[in-house]
Amino acid sequence: xxxxxxxxxxxxxxxxxxxxxxxxxxxxxxxxxxxxxxxxxxxxxxxxxxxxxxxxxxxxxxxxxxxxxxxxxxxxxxxxxxxxxxxxxxxxxxxxxxxxxxxxxxxxxxxxxxxxxxxxxxxxxxxxxxxxxxxxxxxxxxxxxxxxxxxxxxxxxxxxxxxxxxxxxxxxxxxxxxxxxxxxxxxxxxxxxxxxxxxxxxxxxxxxxxxxxxxxxxxxxxxxxxxxxxxxxxxxxxxxxxxxxxxxxxxxxxxxxxxxxxxxxxxxxxxxxxxxxxxxxxxxxxxxxxxxxxxxxxxxxxxxxxxxxxxxxxxxxxxxxxxxxxxxxxxxxxxxxxxxxxxxxxxxxxxxxxxxxxxxxxxxxxxxxxxxxxxxxxxxxxxxxxxxxxxx
Amino acid sequence: xxxxxxxxxxxxxxxxxxxxxxxxxxxxxxxxxxxxxxxxxxxxxxxxxxxxxxxxxxxxxxxxxxxxxxxxxxxxxxxxxxxxxxxxxxxxxxxxxxxxxxxxxxxxxxxxxxxxxxxxxxxxxxxxxxxxxxxxxxxxxxxxxxxxxxxxxxxxxxxxxxxxxxxxxxxxxxxxxxxxxxxxxxxxxxxxxxxxxxxxxxxxxxxxxxxxxxxxxxxxxxxxxxxxxxxxxxxxxxxxxxxxxxxxxxxxxxxxxxxxxxxxxxxxxxxxxxxxxxxxxxxxxxxxxxxxxxxxxxxxxxxxxxxxxxxxxxxx
Numbered sequence: 001x002x003x004x005x006x007x008x009x010x011x012x013x014x015x016x017x018x019x020x021x022x023x024x025x026x027x028x029x030x031x032x033x034x035x036x037x038x039x040x041x042x043x044x045x046x047x048x049x050x051x052x053x054x055x056x057x058x059x060x061x062x063x064x065x066x067x068x069x070x071x072x073x074x075x076x077x078x079x080x081x082x083x084x085x086x087x088x089x090x091x092x093x094x095x096x097x098x099x100x101x102x103x104x105x106x107x108x109x110x111x112x113x114x115x116x117x118x119x120x121x122x123x124x125x126x127x128x129x130x131x132x133x134x135x136x137x138x139x140x141x142x143x144x145x146x147x148x149x150x151x152x153x154x155x156x157x158x159x160x161x162x163x164x165x166x167x168x169x170x171x172x173x174x175x176x177x178x179x180x181x182x183x184x185x186x187x188x189x190x191x192x193x194x195x196x197x198x199x200x201x202x203x204x205x206x207x208x209x210x211x212x213x214x215x216x217x218x219x220x221x222x223x224x225x226x227x228x229x230x231x232x233x234x235x236x237x238x239x240x241x242x243x244x245x246x247x248x249x250x251x252x253x254x255x256x257x258x259x260x261x262x263x264x265x266x267x268x269x270x271x272x273x274x275x276x277x278x279x280x281x282x283x284x285x286x287x288x289x290x291x292x293x294x295x296x297x298x299x300x301x302x303x304x305x306x307x308x309x310x311x312x313x314x315x316x317x318x319x320x321x322x323x324x325x326x327x328x329x330x331x332x333x334x335x336x337x338x339x340x341x342x343x344x345x346x347x348x349x350x351x352x353x354x355x356x357x358x359x360x361x362x363x364x365x366x367x368x369x370x371x372x373x374x375x376x377x378x379x380x381x382x383x384x385x386x387x388x389x390x391x392x
Numbered sequence: 393x394x395x396x397x398x399x400x401x402x403x404x405x406x407x408x409x410x411x412x413x414x415x416x417x418x419x420x421x422x423x424x425x426x427x428x429x430x431x432x433x434x435x436x437x438x439x440x441x442x443x444x445x446x447x448x449x450x451x452x453x454x455x456x457x458x459x460x461x462x463x464x465x466x467x468x469x470x471x472x473x474x475x476x477x478x479x480x481x482x483x484x485x486x487x488x489x490x491x492x493x494x495x496x497x498x499x500x501x502x503x504x505x506x507x508x509x510x511x512x513x514x515x516x517x518x519x520x521x522x523x524x525x526x527x528x529x530x531x532x533x534x535x536x537x538x539x540x541x542x543x544x545x546x547x548x549x550x551x552x553x554x555x556x557x558x559x560x561x562x563x564x565x566x567x568x569x570x571x572x573x574x575x576x577x578x579x580x581x582x583x584x585x586x587x588x589x590x591x592x593x594x595x596x597x598x599x600x601x602x603x604x605x606x607x608x609x610x611x612x613x614x615x616x617x618x619x620x621x622x623x624x625x626x627x628x629x630x631x632x633x634x635x636x637x638x639x640x641x642x643x644x645x646x647x648x649x650x651x652x653x654x655x656x657x658x659x660x661x662x663x664x665x666x667x668x669x670x671x672x673x674x675x676x677x678x679x680x681x682x683x684x685x686x687x688x689x690x691x692x693x694x695x696x697x698x699x700x701x702x703x704x705x706x707x708x
Contacts, residue, residue, distance in 0.1 A: 023486040026479060050490055052482035057519030061475035064468055064516070068443060068479025071466050074487055076479075094468055193492070200441045200464040200480055202498055207459035209467035211451050 004180050009140040010173040012181075013079075013105055013165075014039035016144040018049045019187045020151050023074035026054040026065040031117045032169035033081040033107040040077070059084035063091045063104075070100040071208055073196035075151060078102065081169055082109035085123045089130070095162045096131030097224055098209055101154035101194070102162040104132075105147060107169040108269065108320075110356040118357020119169040121269065121320040124297070125330045131224050133163040133231055134297040138254075138272045140177035143167045145248060148187060152238050155194045159231045166297070168270040170357065182246050190245055232299050252301035253308060254293040257283055261290030263372055264312040264346070268294040268331055271318065271353075271360055278365030289369050294331065305338045315346045316372045319384075320354045328352065328384025347380035353387045364388065406594060408434040417460040418452040422626025424617035424633060425449055425532045428590040429503070432530060432614075433463060435600035436499060441480050442466070445473035445504030445513055448539045449532060471512040474520035474529055477502035481525045499604050502529040506547030507537045510573045521580040521609045528603045528610045531573065534618035542621040546571035549641070550686055552674040554621075559677040569689065577611040578647045584610035585647040591617075591633025592657050595644060602646075615642045623673025635668040640694040645701070652700040665690055 007015070014036050017025075025044075027037035044053040052069075056062045059080050066076040080088060085106060095102055110116040111123050124134065133153060137143045143165070150163040167173050182190075198206055212220055232252070239250040256276050258264060267275050272293040282289045292308050294301070309315050319329025327333040332350035339345050349372045354360040364387060412433035419426035429449055433440070441464045444450050450467050453460035468476045481500040487493045502520065504513050509531035517529060536554045537543040544557035544566055553565035577585045584606045588596040596614065603610035617633050619626040636642040640662040644655035665687050669675040678686075 023490065023492070024479070024482045026482070050486070052486040054478060054482050055523065056475065056478070057515060057522075060472060061478070061516050061519055064472035064475035065479030065482065067468050068466065068476035068481075069483030069486075070479075071476075072441075072480055072483030072487060073493070074483035076483070091469060091472070098468075199493075200466055201484075201493060202439050202441070202464060203494070205462050205464045207454055207461050207465045210454040210456040210459060211467075212456040216456050 004178045006176055007179050008035065008174060008176050009143050009167065010035035010107065011039045012140055012179050013143050013147050013167065014043065015181065016147040017077050017103070017105070018043040019181070019184060020148055020191055021075065021188070021193065022049065022051045022077050024052045024054065024066070024069040025077040026056045026062040026069070027079055028056050028059045028062045028084060030059070030081045030084040032109060032173050033079050033084065033105070035173065036079040036105050036107065059087040060091065063088040063095065066102050067091065067095050067098065067100055070102050071098075071200045073194065073199035073201075075155070075194045076102050077104070079105035079107070081107040082111055082123045085127060086111055089127060092127055092130035092132060092162075094209070096228075097220060099160040099227065100162065101151075101160055103147070103150040103154055104162065104164045106164050106166050107173045108166050109169040116356040119171045119320075120355045120357070121166075122322070122355070124164070124166055125321040127164075128298065128330065131161070131228055132298060133161055133228065133235070134166065135163065136166040136269045136295055136297055137172070138270055138293065140172065140175060140179050141248070143172065144179060144181065145242065145246070145250070148182065148191060149238050149242055149250070152191050153231065153235055156234045156238070157195070157197065159227070159234050160197065161227055161231055166269065172270040186245055190241065228299050232301070235296065250295065251304075252296035253304040254295060255308060256291035256293070258290030258292060258308060260288060261312055262288040263314045263316060263369060264290050264292050264309060265365065265369060266292045266294060266315060266317040266331065266335065268297065269320065271320075274360060274362055275365050278362045278369065281362065282366060282369055287369065287373060300334055300338070302338045305335060306342060309335065309339060309346055310342050310344055312346045313377055314349065314372055314375070316349045316351065316368055319350060319352050322352055322355070332384065347375070347377040349375070349380070350384035351387045352384060407597060408437060410434070412436070412461065412463045413453065414460045414462065418455065419448065420620045420626070422619040422629040424590055424629045425505075425534055426452070427629070428532055428596065428614050428616050431590055431593050431596055432600050435597040436463070436501060436604060438463070439496065439498045440464075440501060441484070441498055442501045442503060443473050443477035443480055445508030446470040447505040447508050449503065449505070451539060470508055472516050473502045473504045473508060473513060474517040477527050477529070478520045478523065478525050481527050485526070500525070500527045502527060504531060505538070506531060506533040506535060507545045509533070510546045510571050514573070518576075518580065521577060521582050521611065524608050526608055528600070528612065530612045530614055532614050532616045534616045534621060535570070536618075536621050538618050538621040550689070551678050551682055553677060554674070564678065564682050565674070574611070574613045578650070580609075581650070582609045582611050583649055586611075587613045587615065587642065587644050589615040589633045589637055589642065589644065591630045592637065592644065595655055595657055599646065621674070624671050628671055632668070632671065635663065638663045639665045639668045640690050641665060641668055643694060643697055645697060651704040651707070652697070654698070654701050662691075662694060
């Protein structure tokens with residue numbers, strides 16, 4: 001077993017990307033992503049990795065440049081946060097429609113305004129329908145592992161889609177954690193060089209990014225949807241292979257003490273570990289509560305969610321973003337959609353928490369579960385609540 | 393003897409016979425830009441990858457499932473052709489260095505219209521040029537957003553009537569002077585900067601060939617007559633391009649390592665801009681005073697250019 005080292009997670013993500021024999025990276029500075037880009041440039045400057053590091057003048061150009069490089073057949077990486085991701089927004093669906101493998105680390109951060117540099121999920125949520133595979137990690141080890149797995153998934157011949165790895169900004173990116181880096185020889189075995197299906201090269205000229213009107217556009221959109229849905233098979237196969245080679249198991253949805261739970265709490269991202277402590281305390285106090293942690297945001301794991309949540313009487317969904325004037329929390333909206341056709345559905349309660357870096361302590365989870373435990377499931381109101389809001 | 397007047401005699405021997413931008417694309421009759429793109433490709437040859445911005449040349453050439461391109465070509469969006477080209481260049485450079493592709497020079501070329509270069513694409517272009525990618529960027533300037541319906545851009549000349557800066561009872565149309573992006577590129581210390589026009593095909597081809605040889609960034613600003621947007625007869629494309637040059641509205645010059653050189657096709661004495669304006673509907677509304685005001689500016693700008701040529705000659 002590889003040696004454990006103490007390292008800041010953002011640095012570790014750059015180290016992990018450095019293990020992947022990338023050919024090109026384009027990164028623009030933004031808090032709290034910057035340590036990823038800085039350390040990646042260190043790796044290039046020290047000759048530890050042989051890659052072009054393009055110091056672009058904006059995130060829009062970062063994503064544009066990695067698209068261009070991915071088009072040549074290069075293995076490419078970029079990383080961003082918040083406003084940077086919002087600036088990339090225009091280009092994200094083009095990357096997926098062009099079926100170009102790209103890996104992007106996202107240090108999730110609140111979107112302005114007001115300006116805020118701390119963590120929530122309001123940056124990735126607006127990118128939900130861009131056609132990217134979107135995976136959330138919960139701790140530093142997962143950030144390392146998924147950053148490496150992401151290349152294999154993105155470049156797989158049955159996928160050819162961009163993948164983003166969501167790493168909660170500050171709460172996770174800036175934590176120093178004990179981490180284990182996979183052995184380089186094993187990474188090389190797990191992740192062979194990219195075999196592109198088409199490249200921008202005079203040896204075989206082709207046109208990428210053509211113009212398509214109503215006679216082809218719908219077909220192309222359906223193809224993208226199918227590709228994203230089909231990617232789940234490859235994601236599962238890649239996680240199986242990872243488990244066999246490195247011993248760490250990854251699933252689209254993780255559970256914690258969910259067996260026999262009447263109330264299931266749903267989290268996405270780094271809050272899962274805090275929620276686990278609350279579950280332990282509540283279980284010790286005799287509350288039949290468990291935890292469901294969403295790792296795969298896109299493609300959305302409908303089957304797993306249905307299988308798990310229909311067993312509970314009540315489901316408490318936490319969201320770190322708001323769909324203003326809509327169904328409340330975006331994660332909760334998806335979960336309700338997943339359960340609608342089930343004969344037996346749990347009552348669903350939605351809490352908006354942890355916006356703009358607001359701390360969500362164990363006591364918050366206990367308070368939410370206690371409140372939900374006291375509700376009459378037959379009288380559930382289809383609404384959502386901002387937890388702990390000061391009204392004055 | 394003027395070489396262009398003897399085009400039939402010289403062209404077959406001097407121009408690459410291979411077509412990289414095929415016939416059958418959907419450009420308008422008399423499109424100066426399509427002609428310029430065709431000539432550019434001939435000058436660039438096989439070992440080229442093009443990154444194009446959204447715009448006329450993109451939509452007329454790449455209607456899925458057909459393509460007019462027989463060089464590798466990528467389009468992503470409107471404002472990012474230079475950024476995409478940066479990535480293509482970086483990707484090819486890395487793959488070549490690492491032995492993953494053949495060790496062969498491939499020129500990366502970014503292209504956009506005046507909107508995609510001078511307005512929405514200026515940031516990406518500035519970034520790419522400043523970073524020093526081995527890349528040629530060509531602006532095909534037809535002086536307005538023609539693809540979306542002749543809206544004004546910062547490349548639209550003073551006095552031209554467009555659909556968003558129309559001439560009216562209290563307006564002369566465009567009220568601003570054309571942005572000089574060529575000078576902005578010079579200010580980036582780009583090694584080779586040139587202006588060109590397909591009405592002078594051999595001059596344009598030679599400039600593209602020179603730019604191709606530069607290791608690092610180079611920029612060509614190509615004046616592209618648009619009969620649809622300028623409201624002129626489509627058989628006037630070549631002569632209007634020549635008049636733009638002969639009147640000093642669009643002088644042809646090169647800036648090589650910071651030194652200005654006037655192109656050989658520039659006349660000793662400029663013609664009146666009235667000769668250039670008279671066949672174009674976009675200038676038809678201009679009064680004598682307004683034309684005089686524009687003529688004065690053209691004279692001044694041309695004098696400034698000649699002074700730069702002289703001044704830098706004196707450095708040698």
